Amino acid sequence: MSSKVEEVSESKTIQINNINPILESLGYKLFQEIGEGSFSKVFLAKYISKRRQLDLACKMVDANAGPNNFTTKFLPRELKILVQLKHPHIIHTYSIFKVKSKWLIFMQYAKNGDVFEYMLKNGALDEDLARYWFRQLSLALQYLHKLGITHRDLKCENALISEKYNVKLSDFSFARYTFDNKGAPALSNTFCGSFPYISPEIIRGRLYDPKCADVWALGVLLFIMLNKSLPYSESNMKKLYEKQMKQDWHFRSKRAPLLSEEVKYLVRRMLTPKCSIRLDIDSVVSSDWVMKDSNIKMLAPDEQKALDEAIILRSDESYIQSSTCPMTARKKVKVDGAQMSKVQIFPRTWTECSYSFCLPSRRPLGLPLDPTRTTVIVELPDTDSSHEARQFLGMAI
Numbered sequence: 001m002s003s004k005v006e007e008v009s010e011s012k013t014i015q016i017n018n019i020n021p022i023l024e025s026l027g028y029k030l031f032q033e034i035g036e037g038s039f040s041k042v043f044l045a046k047y048i049s050k051r052r053q054l055d056l057a058c059k060m061v062d063a064n065a066g067p068n069n070f071t072t073k074f075l076p077r078e079l080k081i082l083v084q085l086k087h088p089h090i091i092h093t094y095s096i097f098k099v100k101s102k103w104l105i106f107m108q109y110a111k112n113g114d115v116f117e118y119m120l121k122n123g124a125l126d127e128d129l130a131r132y133w134f135r136q137l138s139l140a141l142q143y144l145h146k147l148g149i150t151h152r153d154l155k156c157e158n159a160l161i162s163e164k165y166n167v168k169l170s171d172f173s174f175a176r177y178t179f180d181n182k183g184a185p186a187l188s189n190t191f192c193g194s195f196p197y198i199s200p201e202i203i204r205g206r207l208y209d210p211k212c213a214d215v216w217a218l219g220v221l222l223f224i225m226l227n228k229s230l231p232y233s234e235s236n237m238k239k240l241y242e243k244q245m246k247q248d249w250h251f252r253s254k255r256a257p258l259l260s261e262e263v264k265y266l267v268r269r270m271l272t273p274k275c276s277i278r279l280d281i282d283s284v285v286s287s288d289w290v291m292k293d294s295n296i297k298m299l300a301p302d303e304q305k306a307l308d309e310a311i312i313l314r315s316d317e318s319y320i321q322s323s324t325c326p327m328t329a330r331k332k333v334k335v336d337g338a339q340m341s342k343v344q345i346f347p348r349t350w351t352e353c354s355y356s357f358c359l360p361s362r363r364p365l366g367l368p369l370d371p372t373r374t375t376v377i378v379e380l381p382d383t384d385s386s387h388e389a390r391q392f393l394g395m396a397i
C-alpha cells in the first residue's frame with residue numbers, strides 16, 4: 001500500500017470528481033484508491049485546515065450497490081456504531097458525509113497495511129510482537145464488548161498497522177449491538193465472519209452468543225500470528241466443524257518449540273468449542289501470557305479512559321435508545337432561528353447531538369466537521385456545486 005499522495009488517475013476520477021468540489025469546501029480531498037471491499041472503495045484522503053493537516057482514509061460506500069439487507073440493515077448499523085467508537089486501538093472515524101447515494105467515511109489512515117500483509121513479508125511473529133499486537137486487539141475487543149457491541153469479523157486483514165506500528169481494529173461492516181431496545185442481552189443468528197475464523201456455534205446454525213464467537217476468532221488470529229498458518233485448513237464445513245469440536249489442531253512443528261507454555265494454553269482456552277467454558281475477553285486481557293510483559297501490565301491512561309467511558313455509556317439509557325432508533329430519523333435543530341432539517345447527525349447520544357449544534361453559532365465554517373471533534377454524519381445537499389455546498393453549510397453551521 002503506497003502512502004504517497006497522488007492525484008487520482010483519469011480512470012479513478014469518474015466517481016470522485018463530482019464529490020471532490022463539495023468535500024474541498026469542507027477541507028477534505030480524495031486521492032488515489034488504496035483498497036476495495038465487497039461494496040466499497042477506500043481512498044487516500046487529506047483534511048486540511050488552517051490549524052492542521054491530516055492524512056486520512058476515506059471509505060466510499062454506495063448505498064445502492066449492495067443487496068437489500070446491506071442497505072437496510074448492515075450499513076446503517078455500521079454507521080451508527082462507527083460514530084460511537086473512540087478507542088486508541090480502533091481505527092478512528094472522524095466524519096461521515098452522504099452525497100447522493102454515496103456514504104463517505106473519513107477515518108484514520110493506517111500507513112503500514114495490515115497484519116496479514118505484514119506476515120506475508122516478514123513471516124510468523126515472534127512472541128513479543130505477537131503479544132504487543134494481540135494485547136492491543138484484545139483491549140479493543142474488550143472495549144467493544146463493554147459497549148455491548150460485537151465485531152463479528154475479526155481477522156488479520158482487519159487488524160491495520162499504523163505509522164508507529166501499533167495495531168488498530170477496523171471494518172465494522174458486520175458489527176452489531178448485543179442488547180435489545182430494553183438493554184437486555186440479544187443473541188445472533190446471522191452466519192457471518194470469514195471462513196477460517198468462524199466458530200463451531202456459528203456453523204451449528206442456531207442462536208449464538210456473538211461475543212463468545214469474537215473470542216474464538218481472536219484465538220484463530222493469535223494462532224495465525226504465531227504460526228503463519230491456519231489452525232484448520234479444512235474447506236469443507238462439516239469436516240471443519242468436526243475438527244473444531246475435537247480440538248484437532250496443532251502448532252506448526254517448526255514453531256512449537258519456540259512458543260511458551262502460557263501462549264499455547266491461551267490459544268487452547270480461546271479455541272475451546274464449548275462457549276460456556278471458553279475464556280471471555282476480560283480473562284483473555286488478564287491472562288498470564290498477556291500479563292507476562294511487565295511494561296504493558298497496566299492500562300495506559302487513554303486505554304483506561306476508553307474502557308471507563310464504555311462502561312458509563314453502556315449504563316446510559318439514551319445510549320440504548322440511540323442504538324436502536326432508526327437510522328433515517330432526522331433531528332430538526334434550530335441554529336440562530338434557522339431550521340435545519342437536512343442535517344443528520346448521530347453522535348454518541350442524542351443529548352450530545354443537540355449540544356454540538358446548540359453551541360453559539362457563527363463558528364467558523366467547518367468547525368463541527370473538524371476531524372478532531374466528535375464524529376458527525378452530515379447529509380450534504382444533492383448538488384456537485386461547491387458554491388451551493390458552501391452556501392448550505394454557511395447557513396447550517
Ligand SMILES: Nc1ncnc2c1ncn2[C@@H]1O[C@H](COP(=O)(O)OP(=O)(O)OP(=O)(O)O)[C@@H](O)[C@H]1O
Pocket residue numbers: 034035036037038039040041042057059091107108109110111157158160170171173
Ligand atoms: N483506515 C484505513 N487505512 C488504510 N487502509 C485501509 C483503511 N481502511 C481500509 N483500508 C484498505 O481498504 C481495503 C478495503 O477495506 P474495507 O473495510 O472497505 O473492506 P474489506 O474489509 O476488505 O471487505 P468487506 O467489505 O468485504 O468487509 C482494506 O482491505 C484495506 O486494505
